Amino acid sequence: MKFSRRDLLMWGAGAAAGLMVTPVPWKILDDTSKWSQNWPWIPQAARVPVEFKQSACTLCPNGCGLRVRMAAGWPVGVAGANTHPISRGALCPLAFGAHQLNWHPKRLRAVSRRGIASSWNEAQGAFAKARGEGPIVVIDGYPGRAASSLLESFAAKQGGSYRVVNGPEVQALEPYEQWTGVPASSLGYDLENTQTILSFGAPLLDGWGMPGRFTRLWAERAAGITDPQLRLIQVDSSLSRTASRAWQWISIREGSESALASGLARAFVEQKLVPAHGPIPAMTLAEAAGQTGLQAQEIADLARTLIERTPAVVIARENNPAVAALNIVLGSVGTRGGIVRRSQSKQGHVSAEDAIQSARAVLIDASVPWDFTPKVDAEVFRFAAWDGGPTKADWLLPAPGFLEELTDVPSAPTASVETYGIAQKLAKPSAEVQSAAQFLARLDSSLDSLEKIIQTRCQQLFRKGAGTLHAREQSPVAQLASAEELEEQLRNGAVWVGEPSRADGLRAELKLWPDAGPSTRSADWASDWAAPVLPPLASKLYIESALRQVPERRNA
Amino acid sequence: MSAARYGMVIDLDRCTGCGSCMVACASENNIPALPQATARTGLTPMLVRRVSNSKQGSERREAFFPIMCMHCEHETPCVKVCPQQAVEVDKATGVVMQMPQRCLGCRYCMTACPYHARYFNWWDPSWPAGMEKSLNPGVSSRMRGVVEKCNLCHARLHSAMEKAAAGKREIDAADYIPACVEACPTGAIQFGNLADANDPVTKESKSPESFRLLARLGTEPKVYYKSKEAWVRALAEPNAAPASEVQHG
Amino acid sequence: MRRGLLIFAFGMAASLFAGWYVFPRVLYVKKAQPLDFLHKTHAENSGVADCSECHTVRDDGTFAGLPTMEKCASCHSDRNGESKAETILVNDYIKPGHETPWLVYSRQPANVWFSHAIHVKRAKLSCSKCHSTYGESDQIRLYEVNRISGYSRDIWGHSILRLGRAPHEGMKMTDCEGCHRTHNVEVGCLGCHQ
Numbered sequence: 001m002k003f004s005r006r007d008l009l010m011w012g013a014g015a016a017a018g019l020m021v022t023p024v025p026w027k028i029l030d031d032t033s034k035w036s037q038n039w040p041w042i043p044q045a046a047r048v049p050v051e052f053k054q055s056a057c058t059l060c061p062n063g064c065g066l067r068v069r070m071a072a073g074w075p076v077g078v079a080g081a082n083t084h085p086i087s088r089g090a091l092c093p094l095a096f097g098a099h100q101l102n103w104h105p106k107r108l109r110a111v112s113r114r115g116i117a118s119s120w121n122e123a124q125g126a127f128a129k130a131r132g133e134g135p136i137v138v139i140d141g142y143p144g145r146a147a148s149s150l151l152e153s154f155a156a157k158q159g160g161s162y163r164v165v166n167g168p169e170v171q172a173l174e175p176y177e178q179w180t181g182v183p184a185s186s187l188g189y190d191l192e193n194t195q196t197i198l199s200f201g202a203p204l205l206d207g208w209g210m211p212g213r214f215t216r217l218w219a220e221r222a223a224g225i226t227d228p229q230l231r232l233i234q235v236d237s238s239l240s241r242t243a244s245r246a247w248q249w250i251s252i253r254e255g256s257e258s259a260l261a262s263g264l265a266r267a268f269v270e271q272k273l274v275p276a277h278g279p280i281p282a283m284t285l286a287e288a289a290g291q292t293g294l295q296a297q298e299i300a301d302l303a304r305t306l307i308e309r310t311p312a313v314v315i316a317r318e319n320n321p322a323v324a325a326l327n328i329v330l331g332s333v334g335t336r337g338g339i340v341r342r343s344q345s346k347q348g349h350v351s352a353e354d355a356i357q358s359a360r361a362v363l364i365d366a367s368v369p370w371d372f373t374p375k376v377d378a379e380v381f382r383f384a385a386w387d388g389g390p391t392k393a394d395w396l397l398p399a400p401g402f403l404e405e406l407t408d409v410p411s412a413p414t415a416s417v418e419t420y421g422i423a424q425k426l427a428k429p430s431a432e433v434q435s436a437a438q439f440l441a442r443l444d445s446s447l448d449s450l451e452k453i454i455q456t457r458c459q460q461l462f463r464k465g466a467g468t469l470h471a472r473e474q475s476p477v478a479q480l481a482s483a484e485e486l487e488e489q490l491r492n493g494a495v496w497v498g499e500p501s502r503a504d505g506l507r508a509e510l511k512l513w514p515d516a517g518p519s520t521r522s523a524d525w526a527s528d529w530a531a532p533v534l535p536p537l538a539s540k541l542y543i544e545s546a547l548r549q550v551p552e553r554r555n556a
Numbered sequence: 557m558s559a560a561r562y563g564m565v566i567d568l569d570r571c572t573g574c575g576s577c578m579v580a581c582a583s584e585n586n587i588p589a590l591p592q593a594t595a596r597t598g599l600t601p602m603l604v605r606r607v608s609n610s611k612q613g614s615e616r617r618e619a620f621f622p623i624m625c626m627h628c629e630h631e632t633p634c635v636k637v638c639p640q641q642a643v644e645v646d647k648a649t650g651v652v653m654q655m656p657q658r659c660l661g662c663r664y665c666m667t668a669c670p671y672h673a674r675y676f677n678w679w680d681p682s683w684p685a686g687m688e689k690s691l692n693p694g695v696s697s698r699m700r701g702v703v704e705k706c707n708l709c710h711a712r713l714h715s716a717m718e719k720a721a722a723g724k725r726e727i728d729a730a731d732y733i734p735a736c737v738e739a740c741p742t743g744a745i746q747f748g749n750l751a752d753a754n755d756p757v758t759k760e761s762k763s764p765e766s767f768r769l770l771a772r773l774g775t776e777p778k779v780y781y782k783s784k785e786a787w788v789r790a791l792a793e794p795n796a797a798p799a800s801e802v803q804h805g
Numbered sequence: 806m807r808r809g810l811l812i813f814a815f816g817m818a819a820s821l822f823a824g825w826y827v828f829p830r831v832l833y834v835k836k837a838q839p840l841d842f843l844h845k846t847h848a849e850n851s852g853v854a855d856c857s858e859c860h861t862v863r864d865d866g867t868f869a870g871l872p873t874m875e876k877c878a879s880c881h882s883d884r885n886g887e888s889k890a891e892t893i894l895v896n897d898y899i900k901p902g903h904e905t906p907w908l909v910y911s912r913q914p915a916n917v918w919f920s921h922a923i924h925v926k927r928a929k930l931s932c933s934k935c936h937s938t939y940g941e942s943d944q945i946r947l948y949e950v951n952r953i954s955g956y957s958r959d960i961w962g963h964s965i966l967r968l969g970r971a972p973h974e975g976m977k978m979t980d981c982e983g984c985h986r987t988h989n990v991e992v993g994c995l996g997c998h999q
Contacts, residue, residue: 027828219742544593655998657998721927
């Protein structure tokens with residue numbers, strides 16, 4: 001008998017009925033639901049134990065203490081270290097996403113020469129050749145490190161020069177170099193003991209100095225308090241974050257900071273609010289009012305407010321001699337709560353902005369901002385961990401990224417006490433990288449290695465016997481057993497803090513009132529971030545929300 | 557362990573709008589930064605909004621509101637509308653628990669939430685090659701098509717619970733600190749147990765300067781805000797200020 | 806009519822055969838573990854007295870799970886005996902420094918959080934309650950994986966009807982819920998999910 005279509009249908013019906021009473025459809029439903037909930041292309045974090053390690057952030061010269069979550073040997077989260085005596089567990093918004101920077105699409109992974117792939121050997125060869133042919137200029141964006149010492153030694157031995165690029169916070173202290181004879185890198189602000197701060201555009205609550213230092217101080221003493229112990233007066237041409245939280249916002253016309261400073265100095269002297277010493281600005285109160293857009297009376301009132309609660313200190317956004325001179329008028333240089341001498345070091349460094357006579361080659365450390373261009377015609381060897389875009393550099397050399405190398409952490413630029421720390425290496429470099437210091441050490445084996453320089457520094461600290469080590473507990477250095485113990489603790493995240501600076505011994509002499517300084521450029525919130533790229537998660541702040549503006553320097 | 561009611565008091569006089577909490581939240585919860593995301597389609601369980609007193613010139617004042625899930629206790633709107641029971645209020649902690657694995661992406665909860673604190677996953681998460689090594693263990697990745705929101709850093713509560721179990725004791729408050737609380741550089745976000753009368757956060761929540769957003773809706777949110785500025789407190793109810801930002805849709 | 810019914814019955818029989826006999830055999834794929842680890846050898850000969858010596862709940866409450874290669878290397882940095890399994894362990898994993906890619910019988914999806922600390926230390930459950938007497942096994946158990954879901958056969962249980970499950974079988978959500986219901990321990994969704 002032929003198998004007809006009806007037979008097929010009957011067979012099919014039987015099969016279907018039978019299928020319903022087998023596990024097949026029900027089990028497949030259940031298994032498919034599991035399969036569809038676990039797509040293989042969605043990355044999942046591995047089930048691994050988490051441990052915590054301490055280190056320091058090296059993405060700007062402040063070196064905030066970090067508490068890093070580690071899983072399977074990789075950093076998986078960043079938080080501030082509560083044991084750091086100055087940053088006190090706070091960080092800038094960018095630091096919280098910094099652990100992902102090492103896989104940023106713009107990460108530099110190979111040596112290249114004018115856009116063409118090259119190798120470390122070729123780069124070394126070219127640099128060795130250049131070294132033999134003429135002077136080398138070495139440029140450092142983060143002076144004071146052990147690596148800096150190595151860079152400087154190399155330049156000195158070779159007959160070249162070592163230059164530094166300072167951030168705006170150090171630049172703001174440069175006028176005092178001339179007036180006190182102390183280098184700007186040895187000065188700081190004694191914010192912990194001040195009662196009134198007049199900030200000329202310095203973003204004190206939004207990334208100035210070590211983020212935690214002032215934010216914590218301000219939160220404890222001023223935030224939400226009607227008559228605060230710490231009065232923050234912010235001078236800004238627009239309502240910045242700091243201005244919106246300040247005790248008082250002085251709104252002036254853009255670029256008229258010097259005029260306001262001169263007007264205030266005038267008011268101080270005319271109203272006999274300070275003992276008269278030093279030069280008086282030529283500008284009158286009326287002229288200052290005209291330029292700033294304020295009333296003459298407002299400037300006079302501000303002057304009176306400044307001396308209501310002393311000590312008072314004036315902080316400029318960048319190098320503005322007229323604003324800096326106000327501190328001399330107020331008597332806040334070399335006094336408690338004002339500008340203090342943090343370090344006894346007399347060693348200043350030549351700025352990289354100063355003219356360079358001649359150079360055969362320029363070596364730029366990864367810590368130097370990407371858009372810095374040396375003003376000399378030479379072969380440029382540029383170290384960087386991330387590609388910041390078009391560059392005039394001849395050689396692009398991949399440097400270690402975030403937490404990918406052992407380095408030490410010198411005092412933060414605006415701090416009033418000396419500190420020292422060690423940022424241990426916590427991530428394996430994902431590319432073949434070398435820092436500028438390692439590169440030079442390979443060329444000149446007579447130079448001390450980084451580890452040796454750090455060890456020597458620890459030994460010096462131990463021998464001096466001064467200061468305290470801040471970890472879970474605080475221990476005076478004098479009570480430590482050995483330099484090795486000191487170094488061990490530092491490597492594990494402890495921070496050495498020196499004795500508080502003595503207010504005396506710093507004297508400023510001002511002969512003539514300075515000319516009007518440059519107009520303060522309104523600072524982009526990410527402009528002081530050292531890396532040319534931002535952590536990917538930071539984009540939540542300006543792309544996925546309206547919280548911040550897109551930063552100019554952002555690169556992809 | 558007696559039932560807790562975890563909540564927050566956010567001091568708006570201290571918030572500088574830096575955004576550290578937003579980045580720390582995204583990092584803790586394995587949220588990607590997708591290049592195609594915008595302010596409308598982004599995933600920001602913690603979102604800081606800028607508000608002003610609507611004046612211009614030197615009279616202008618601004619403040620910042622960190623907004624996240626308010627963990628409403630009463631007639632929780634999202635719980636009431638979810639067809640999948642993908643969200644519920646935890647009796648033990650008071651946390652409104654969002655289960656992306658149960659969610660079918662109807663987004664009814666996003667409409668129901670008075671605080672616009674819920675976000676839709678428009679795309680599967682992805683990271684540049686190698687970046688998956690930086691993912692936080694203890695938090696699973698969610699696929700596209702589901703809704704997400706703040707779960708009060710539940711992975712950290714899990715760690716605290718495990719630690720307590722190993723030590724045969726109750727949870728130590730120092731062990732359970734959400735990422736945003738830890739990250740805030742001014743200590744504006746305070747976290748605590750509102751069921752504990754001695755908790756400093758409970759006391760702060762009762763201060764006359766403390767308020768909650770849209771309190772008249774009666775959802776009993778557990779996130780309080782605090783400010784001495786009257787104009788900031790007045791923003792707690794609608795019609796106080798024009799909407800000036802894009803809403804998530 | 807009779808012919809039709811007969812063919813219907815044939816169809817049904819074919820379906821029942823495929824569903825009850827073929828399907829359970831085809832659904833699972835057998836996979837070999839990287840090497841034959843024997844719990845009994847370790848328990849008897851090597852002085853490993855308790856499960857927790859290798860499967861530890863650490864002080865911070867996290868669970869070591871399957872011990873890492875570092876743990877094995879603490880005794881097996883070189884071969885102690887002549888067995889094939891140990892040779893593989895030392896040559897393929899310990900010496901080159903690779904983790905042994907064990908196939909985990911109780912592996913759960915990424916969104917599941919199970920705390921051994923809470924169940925072992927607080928609820929004081931014995932290991933064998935959920936994992937049978939692995940510790941006494943003198944042969945490595947066969948690992949079978951579900952082709953569709955990707956999880957081990959132990960999660961559903963060996964029997965397709967989920968009958969007669971051994972203690973190590975049955976780790977689906979309903980099984981966790983059942984035990985919680987019996988012992989009246991209420992946890993919310995995020996009490997077990999992450």
